[in-house]
Amino acid sequence: MKKLEWILPLLLLSSMSTAAERFRNLNTYIGGGAGITKDHVLSQYYNETVTSGKLFAGMAYNTYSGIEASYAYLGSFANDQVKEDALAFNLAAFVPLAENIRMIVKGGIYYYKLDVSSVVTYDSDITYGIGLKYNLDYRSALRGEWERYKNLGGSDVDMLSLSYSYRFGRH
Numbered sequence: 001m002k003k004l005e006w007i008l009p010l011l012l013l014s015s016m017s018t019a020a021e022r023f024r025n026l027n028t029y030i031g032g033g034a035g036i037t038k039d040h041v042l043s044q045y046y047n048e049t050v051t052s053g054k055l056f057a058g059m060a061y062n063t064y065s066g067i068e069a070s071y072a073y074l075g076s077f078a079n080d081q082v083k084e085d086a087l088a089f090n091l092a093a094f095v096p097l098a099e100n101i102r103m104i105v106k107g108g109i110y111y112y113k114l115d116v117s118s119v120v121t122y123d124s125d126i127t128y129g130i131g132l133k134y135n136l137d138y139r140s141a142l143r144g145e146w147e148r149y150k151n152l153g154g155s156d157v158d159m160l161s162l163s164y165s166y167r168f169g170r171h
Contacts, residue, residue, distance in 0.1 A: 026059060026168070026169055027059065027060040027061075027066075027167065027168075027169045028057070028058065028059045028060075028167070028168045028169060029057065029058050029059075029060070029141075029165050029166060029167040029168065030055075030056070030057045030165065030166055030168075031055070031056050031057075031141075031143070031163050031164055031165030031166060032053070032054065032055045032056070032163060032164065033053065033054055033143065033161045033162050033163025033164060034051065034052070034053045034054075034161060034162065034163075035051075035052050035053070035054075035159055035160050035161030035162060036049045036050065036051060036052060036159070036160050036161075037049065037050050037051075037052040037074045037075045037084075037157060037158065037159045037160075038157070038158045039074075039075075039077055039082075039084070039152070039155050039157050040155050040156045040157070040158070041154060041155035042077045042078060042082060042155065045078070046077060046078050046079075048077060050074075050075030050076060050077060051075060052072065052073055052074050052075045052159055052161070053072070053073050053161075054070050054071060054072040054073070054159070054161060054163065055070065055071050056068055056069065056070035056071075056163070056165075057069055057070075058092065060094070063094065063096075064093060064094055064095070064096075065091070065092065065093050065094065066091075066092050066094070067089070067090070067091060067092065068088075068089075068090045068091075068092050068106065068108075069087075069088065069089050069090075070087070070088045070090070071085070071086070071087050071088075072085065072086045072087075072088065072147075072149075072159060073085055074086060074149070074152075074157055074159060081116065081117050082114070082115070082116050082117075083113075083114075083115040084112065084113070084114055084115075084152060084153075084157060085112065085113045086110045086111065086112045086113075086127070086149055086152070087110060087111045087112075088108055088109070088110035088111075088127050088149075089108050089109055089110070090106040090107060090108030090127065090129075091106065091107060091108055092104060092105070092106040093105045093106070094133065097132075100134055100135040100136075101132060101133070101134055101135075102132070102133045102135070103130070103131070103132060103133075104129070104130065104131040104132065104133050104143065104145060105129075105130050106128065106129050106130075106147075107126065107127065107128035107129075108126070108127055108128075109124055109125070109126060109127070110124060110125065110126070110127040110149055111123070111124045112124065112125075112149065112152050112153070114152065114153040116153075121153060123153075125149070125150045125151040125152065126150050127147060127148065127149050127150065128147070128148055128150075129145050129146055129147030129148065130145070130146055131143055131144050131145030131146060131147075132144050132145075133165075138167070139166055139167045139168075140164070140165070140166060140167075141164070141165045141167070142162070142163070142164060142165075143161075143162070143163040143164075143165060144161070144162050144163075145159075145160070145161050145163065146158065146159070146160050147159045147161070
C-alpha cells in the first residue's frame with residue numbers, strides 16, 4: 001500500500017509535464033484593453049459615450065482562423081443607473097494585409113448582464129466585429145477593434161477598443 005501512495009503522485013506529475021508541453025505547442029493568446037462604448041437607445045436620451053474594457057483569450061487553429069472568448073465591461077450609463085457586461089464566444093478570421101498587419105473579422109454569441117437600477121436581466125444574442133492587429137514581434141501584438149453587441153436589452157451596443165495581446169506557443 002505504501003508503494004501505491006508514491007506511484008500515483010509520480011504518475012500525476014509525469015502526465016502534468018506532458019500536458020504542459022502540449023499546451024506550450026498550442027497557439028494560444030491572452031490580452032486586454034480599454035475603449036469606449038455607445039448604447040444606441042440610451043444615447044438618444046443621454047449624450048454619453050462611456051469608458052469600457054475587455055479581457056480575452058483565444059486559440060488560433062492556423063495562421064488564418066481561431067476561436068476566442070472574451071469578457072467585456074461595456075460601461076455604466078445614465079448616471080450609473082444602467083450597467084452592461086458581456087461574455088462572448090467568437091470564431092475569428094485573421095486576414096493578412098502586410099507582413100505584420102492582419103485584419104480581424106469575428107462573430108459569435110454573447111451572454112449579457114444588464115443592471116438597470118438594481119434590476120438585473122440576463123440574456124444572449126449575437127456579436128460581431130472587425131479590426132486590425134499589428135504584430136510587434138512573434139509574441140506581442142496591438143489590436144484596434146470595433147465590436148457590436150446586438151440587442152443587448154433591446155439596444156445595439158458598439159465598443160471601440162485598443163488592446164494588447166500576448167501569444168504563447170512555439171514558432
